[in-house]
């Protein structure tokens with residue numbers, strides 16, 4: 001006799017509520033990205049598939065502003081790209097320097113520690129960025145093989161300037177990796193001009209897609225390091241006396257194998273996540289059709305309008321605004337307003353999601369994003385109007401229409 005386990009009550013097909021996602025990510029995807037994801041699947045070695053992969057590589061070279069041949073996708077959310085970069089570039093015992101200016105710096109340090117690196121961190125106060133000279137001093141002191149530096153950290157909204165860091169790394173023979181997940185597409189990023197050896201991102205911020213694919217680009221120097229590690233082909237270790245530490249600790253994130261899969265040899269590794277490939281391709285296509293600089297300008301304008309709007313409501317803004325990312329602002333929760341209840345009211349009554357915050361900022365600020373598809377005037381104005389109504393309901397004295405008015409002024413000035 002088999003035991004019959006009662007089946008579940010079968011729910012209806014998935015039918016999400018209408019939402020305007022105005023948090024620090026994920027954001028509402030471009031409609032064409034959602035359409036691309038519903039396109040039919042093809043086999044892994046179908047000529048259509050290999051063409052779509054090659055097209056995606058070419059599109060992302062333009063997104064990253066690079067000529068790097070090794071420009072591809074790692075399947076998984078943004079941290080899949082982060083892990084792939086770090087475990088593939090770092091051998092156990094290597095020194096890694098991580099300047100930490102928010103939550104994601106801690107993530108890079110944690111991942112490097114798991115990769116058995118000797119991790120050194122320097123920290124700055126939340127809401128600040130590092131001067132290049134401070135990073136150089138730490139490089140001279142620590143002598144790392146890799147510098148791992150977040151560009152835009154949504155936890156603090158700061159955008160770490162990167163343009164001088166590559167030259168510093170080159171001078172001291174250090175590989176330069178940046179996590180540009182939250183910033184790519186909405187803030188300038190010039191992989192080649194800034195001397196990046198590795199950079200990774202995700203789709204669910206300024207690129208306007210769902211999470212689940214991580215674009216990555218690698219310089220020739222980074223590829224050489226990756227190629228110098230132990231190789232495994234078709235499950236067989238390359239002959240010779242290769243030290244165990246030469247093999248990348250992860251199979252899934254072994255960039256050597258992932259490069260062989262995306263490269264001309266097309267050696268089987270994982271099964272490419274076809275629907276995510278379509279999504280990533282469409283995110284880049286939409287961005288480049290509008291124009292890379294135009295998309296950054298649209299984020300800059302929406303960010304400036306949102307900043308003026310929250311200030312127009314009399315709210316304070318956290319951090320060094322001169323170094324704020326274009327696409328997210330940390331808004332101080334006014335005295336007496338229950339932050340979580342107000343956020344819930346925005347979601348339940350207006351269908352608008354804004355973000356809470358972490359660590360030292362928890363309970364002090366909300367984070368409001370204007371990114372990708374939602375870096376739009378109507379999304380900015382709707383959010384400000386709803387925020388005003390909610391603040392008023394929770395007893396805050398806010399200037400009537402002050403938020404929308406200030407944002408409209410920014411858009412009028414730019415028209």
Ligand SMILES: *Cc1c(COP(=O)(O)O)cnc(C)c1O
Pocket residue numbers: 025077078079080104150152153154155179180181182202211
């Ligand atoms: C949002 C964000 C991530 C997200 O990683 P996921 O794995 O996609 O959740 C990583 N890094 C930074 C800097 C981010 O802002």
